[in-house]
Amino acid sequence: MTLYVAARYTEKGRARAIRAALVNAGYAVTSRWLHAPEGTPLATAAREDLEDIRQSHALGFVQAKPDPRGMRGAYVEVGYALALGLPILVLDESDPDETSPNWTVFWSLPRVTVFPSLDRLLCALPALAWRQEEGPIA
Numbered sequence: 001m002t003l004y005v006a007a008r009y010t011e012k013g014r015a016r017a018i019r020a021a022l023v024n025a026g027y028a029v030t031s032r033w034l035h036a037p038e039g040t041p042l043a044t045a046a047r048e049d050l051e052d053i054r055q056s057h058a059l060g061f062v063q064a065k066p067d068p069r070g071m072r073g074a075y076v077e078v079g080y081a082l083a084l085g086l087p088i089l090v091l092d093e094s095d096p097d098e099t100s101p102n103w104t105v106f107w108s109l110p111r112v113t114v115f116p117s118l119d120r121l122l123c124a125l126p127a128l129a130w131r132q133e134e135g136p137i138a
Contacts, residue, residue: 001028001125002055003022003028004030004031004056004059005018005029005062006059006073007062010064011064021122022060030056031049032052033049049073053080058088059077060089060121061074063090063092082109087128088106089113089124090107090112092116093116
């Protein structure tokens with residue numbers, strides 16, 4: 001199973017640690033942005049991100065604390081993955097419920113699952129990988 005890790009750019013270090021945990025658990029991660037050199041042209045980065053999402057079976061979204069700078073790119077990546085029919089795995093270690101300032105109506109969709117910890121997300125992946133063999137989860 002191949003995943004794309006989406007996160008706020010300033011959370012790159014945390015996203016790299018999550019990537020390492022996924023790889024150690026036997027999963028492939030397509031997120032080239034995690035190791036792209038500084039100064040990569042923005043249009044190139046955007047095209048690579050979309051290509052990496054298309055090459056994935058699911059998208060892992062790393063929720064960050066609310067910030068006025070937002071997570072614009074990561075939310076675009078989530079929308080793109082939803083449009084492709086990919087499952088979305090939200091890692092929200094803060095307070096993952098509908099009262100959270102991080103909550104969005106899209107987390108209520110059937111193919112979106114919110115996890116309160118990386119351990120819980122990793123435990124759920126084998127079942128998701130099995131289901132992916134049958135095609136996109138509706």
